[in-house]
Amino acid sequence: MIVRPRLADFKIIGLYCGKIIIGVGLLMVVPLVVSVLFGEWNPAIDFLLGIAVCLVFGLFTEVFCQTTRDLSWSHGLVVAGFSWILATAVGAIPHWLSGHFGSYLDAMFDIMSGYTTTGLYLLQDLDHISNGLNMWRHLLTYAGGQGIIVIALTFLIRGTAGAYKIYVGEGKDERLLPNVIQTARAIWLISLTYLVVGSAALWAVGMNIGQSPFRALFHAVWVFMGSWSTGGFAPQSYNILYYHSLAYEIICAVVFIVGSFNFALHWAVWTGKKSEIRKNIEIISFFITMTVAMLITTAGLAKLGVYPDIASSFRKIFFQVSSAHTTTGFGTIYSRTFVVQWGPLAMLGITLAMAIGASACSTAGGFKGIRMGLIFKSMLQSIRRLISPESAYVVKKWHHITSRVLDDAAVHSAMLIVIFYILTYAVGAIIGVFYGYEPVQALFDSVSAGSNTGLSCGVTSPAMPALLKIVYIVEMWAGRLEFMSLFALGGYIIALFRGR
């Protein structure tokens, strides 16, 4: 029997969603300050309106949804899923008011892309937007990378036993420390330390290539936010190609690859367990799949003779493949270069890298290295079982922070999520082909959206059909939350109509 949600259930969901929306409103204070600093009064008013809507909504839920009950698992998952939609709707207000978007749907597309650290965008005339709006785009992606729930847990939700349930709903199911609030703080400690180190390095290079100190600083912080959160937003439409600097590209690659590591791995290494890097299943899996993607892409480009020497080949291929594999979406080539120069084989290599993605409990998307590792180990275990005597008991171990025995439940769960990802990629690709795009190109952009990467071969543009925009928004959302919250939300809606 399906139990219909009661008023008390809606109250608790509303209360926590309200807290998260207040968090979004408080985040808007940063771009507001930047707008005021630069004397950009129109964007400042846009952000003030956005903040007002968020605070009114949040205070409304505080008053009307007040409850002393704590969250259950289903509440946590529904809050995680629903709050992302609400945060997208209200976060799009300053975007829409800026006048750089053809429709509110386009503005919501960019906000969802920012929160989910995807990096696809429909914004028009990126090179001439205000500094405040640029700060908002990059802050979105930085905050979304750490998780908007993590922000709320750190600053707004304290001392609740149910907090872990919304944290899990956001696709981060690992506790770095026994306490979930401490876990959220550890995530922020790692991210903010890298923010200081990475931005300083990019700032120095920015000034060295001729940017003024002030401009170099802002670009450094924005590009760092896009890199670390594996987001892919950049302040210029030429993306990282704009800087024409090898040093800038190397720093970006280091930041987004390190940013794609599991936060639990960061914490282990930072607290003295250095050997974790060479033992961890996700790092081993990442090295293997990255090698495979590099092999395919290099073979495709070598066959066509696109680049004349090893230096230029390495510079372009490594950046694009690692950006795809970490689901960052930064590029040092134009979007259409994938189609007109790189060709289908290299595009498939990039698509494969995007589909697999990087580590779980990181800012990255895709299948995740841990799942690939578990499935591969399970295949090896099955082969060993076949060639071993019937009485033999074959045990396979895997290592992630601690050594564990491979069990069927873990493999089953990994395979299930991978199948959902494949289905999501396929739906977007089929709808793309329906609208007349080439299959390889439709698959490329669909995988990019579903894995939260952000590379595009030209399909994603303001002129694309509205239905395809909606499909990509849902892909980005489902891919970021890893389906669980999506199903919980769907279940809740069904229970609303069919429950007793």
Added chain:
Amino acid sequence: MPFKVKLDPFNLKDPRNYRLYLSGIFAEVLTVFLLMGIGLLIVWAIPKLIP
């Protein structure tokens, strides 16, 4: 009996924590450069294997 004092990684006033953070960052960056080395090897070798 010798004993090891466990650091509180959140204590930003303790300078030993900064050494810990920096050594962590160094280990992670080194891993990325190892990956770049593998990438360079692939880009060097593959064109030689393709006729």
